């Protein structure tokens with residue numbers, strides 16, 4: 081498979097999932113209901129806290145109230161034993177006895193802290209009282225209708241809550257019978273002021289509510305609740321109330337409490353039949369609960385914001401990764417496409433190189449064919465002159481041979497030998513013509529090789545050195561020291577150079593001294609041009625036009641065949657070089673041989689043709 085056809089499958093890059101806002105909303109929907117149990121927990125906690133706190137307050141108040149009452153509970157019975165009081169009961173008509181009783185009661189009231197202490201005779205009239213000297217003195221007044229009096233007469237400890245009939249103040253009454261043996265001779269009553277127990281209640285949000293056995297509020301921290309009924313009364317109770325008149329009004333209004341607005345705790349006081357209640361407003365719980373829920377909601381919102389922020393950052397991160405992955409994928413695709421293009425181009429280039437090489441080979445072959453065809457056509461055109469050139473010596477040989485036979489017949493051996501010598505020379509000339517024609521017609525298949533120019537020149541000069549020196553020809557060798565490497569054939573180049581030098585010597589032969597040959601080289605981009613300048617007669621006008629034609633010569637038949645320049649020109653063109661003929665402006669012939677530079681790195685095989 082060709083590489084351009086290969087398909088590399090790109091695995092898609094891993095991109096983490098982008099977090100969705102919907103999940104945040106779901107999280108909020110899941111978390112928000114958690115505020116409800118939080119509220120419940122906080123409500124329970126703060127309710128318990130408040131209840132515990134109020135329970136302690138209630139216990140304290142109840143203990144205080146009971147303490148106040150119990151302090152006076154036994155006082156009437158003890159006072160009933162006092163002689164001064166008994167004296168007053170025995171001698172009720174004695175003003176002195178009553179007076180001393182009055183004074184005693186006043187002193188006792190002062191010492192015990194009671195509101196009023198008074199002594200009644202069994203008929204209900206008040207004989208002596210601690211407030212005997214006040215404007216609203218009890219002395220002389222009848223309280224037989226009061227329940228405590230009735231209870232005391234019945235032999236029990238009299239107890240009663242009610243407003244003072246003269247003072248209008250709330251009080252609690254304790255009454256006890258004074259006995260003489262089994263006979264009741266009087267009743268001692270101690271009244272306690274309860275107003276101050278209300279005062280004890282501070283200015284707190286929690287409210288106090290004390291109800292008596294009728295369910296009527298007798299003590300409270302809220303004045304508007306005072307003497308209101310917390311429950312409905314039956315007819316008997318209402319009748320009893322109308323008789324006892326413990327409250328300022330006969331008809332008590334109802335007290336309706338919003339039970340959701342209050343947290344109520346209560347204690348029963350068995351000995352008085354009272355119920356003490358403490359009412360804490362539920363707002364006391366609601367406020368901190370609201371704060372807790374608000375904090376919880378704030379924490380929740382902060383949490384959601386934080387999660388939202390994280391999600392936002394994560395989304396940005398994922399977006400960036402996706403963008404980078406996309407860019408990388410695009411780049412990979414572009415690189416892949418480009419690689420495929422390059423591979424296709426490479427394949428095309430390879431094909432083209434192959435085609436070129438093939439065409440080159442074809443060209444070389446065609447050139448070879450052409451050259452050969454040219455040579456053959458030249459031979460064709462040459463055939464007339466060849467036959468003429470060869471027929472001449474042949475005719476001469478036949479003539480010399482005939483003459484030699486005649487001379488031998490006449491015993492003229494010397495003349496016959498001279499004729500044979502001439503025949504031998506003529507055959508030598510014919511052999512030379514044929515050798516040159518062979519060289520010309522040979523198909524030369526050798527490619528140009530890398531040849532050093534100067535050594536080839538030196539070899540050609542060495543071949544002709546003897547003749548040159550004999551002729552006294554001066555050689556001016558104007559060549560660079562560095563070896564000039566050219567495309568040529570070792571033998572072919574030497575053959576060409578020898579030919580050109582021989583021509584120069586031939587030309588100089590007709591000249592008087594000084595005779596000179598100048599060799600120079602000029603280097604240029606394509607290659608090197610070797611110039612041979614002699615100071616002979618130079619090319620004649622005809623010779624300049626025809627010198628490359630085979631068998632053109634201006635020399636005698638003994639001196640030249642007219643094949644030298646024709647062969648040189650063919651060889652040099654086959655090497656890609658050029659041979660140009662001309663005359664120097666200063667006189668003499670100027671023959672220039674241009675050869676291409678050889679590739680430095682290439683090794684060339686040895687040449688083995690033109691033996």
Ligand code: ADP
Pocket residue numbers: 583584585586587614616617618619620623627632633634635639640641642643644645646669
């Ligand atoms: P040949 O040397 O056998 O005559 P060439 O082909 O070598 O054949 O030369 C052809 C002719 O070119 C010569 O006969 C001569 O007239 C002329 N020629 C060649 N070289 C020179 C030269 N250096 N000076 C003058 N004429 C020359």
